[in-house]
Amino acid sequence: MSSSHEVISSHESDSSGKRASAVALCILNLGILLLMLVSRREWVLASVCWSDLLTAQSVGRLSRFTVFTPAEAAAVRALTNVILPETETPGAEQAGAVNFIDAALAGYDHEQRELYRLGLADVEARSRQMFPPSTRFTDLAEPQQTALLKAIEKTDFFQKLRKHTVLAYFGNPQFGWRLVGRDPAMHFEPPFGFYDGEGKAE
Numbered sequence: 001m002s003s004s005h006e007v008i009s010s011h012e013s014d015s016s017g018k019r020a021s022a023v024a025l026c027i028l029n030l031g032i033l034l035l036m037l038v039s040r041r042e043w044v045l046a047s048v049c050w051s052d053l054l055t056a057q058s059v060g061r062l063s064r065f066t067v068f069t070p071a072e073a074a075a076v077r078a079l080t081n082v083i084l085p086e087t088e089t090p091g092a093e094q095a096g097a098v099n100f101i102d103a104a105l106a107g108y109d110h111e112q113r114e115l116y117r118l119g120l121a122d123v124e125a126r127s128r129q130m131f132p133p134s135t136r137f138t139d140l141a142e143p144q145q146t147a148l149l150k151a152i153e154k155t156d157f158f159q160k161l162r163k164h165t166v167l168a169y170f171g172n173p174q175f176g177w178r179l180v181g182r183d184p185a186m187h188f189e190p191p192f193g194f195y196d197g198e199g200k201a202e
Contacts, residue, residue: 079145127139
């Protein structure tokens with residue numbers, strides 16, 4: 001039978017290991033944020049986008065998708081899952097990345113719609129060329145999906161998709177904020193104040 005001292009030591013060891021893993025993950029995530037060179041303006045726009053999404057969800061007004069077709073949404077969901085997969089923490093799918101990207105393309109980043117349309121078409125074409133008889137990216141096995149993303153990682157589409165995925169994940173108060181130590185209680189919901197209305201009217 002283990003002594004109480006051994007049990008406590010084992011528990012402390014497990015806790016220390018979990019804390020170390022959490023710290024390492026946080027450092028990794030912060031490193032991703034720094035490497036992305038995301039501007040303050042982009043973070044603000046992403047936060048407002050998330051505010052609109054969460055408000056729509058809370059009152060049951062969130063429609064399926066505004067910009068993406070069902071097939072495009074499935075492809076984007078799979079692509080973002082490769083960029084930020086689920087591990088010890090939720091991944092891009094659990095954070096609602098595809099919903100955020102759709103909302104961004106319908107709103108503040110609408111000028112990127114054509115880039116996504118062409119980029120997604122290219123992904124599907126490469127899926128057929130690189131891994132026949134597969135016809136769609138969602139048909140590919142995980143190693144094949146990873147290989148395809150490596151093939152397009154220098155394209156403008158992938159660079160924008162990766163940035164949107166990071167903004168979607170770390171901008172989500174229910175997921176990313178916790179990983180970087182930000183209090184979800186500090187999340188603001190629209191309307192932010194009377195001055196917003198006055199500012200738009202001027």
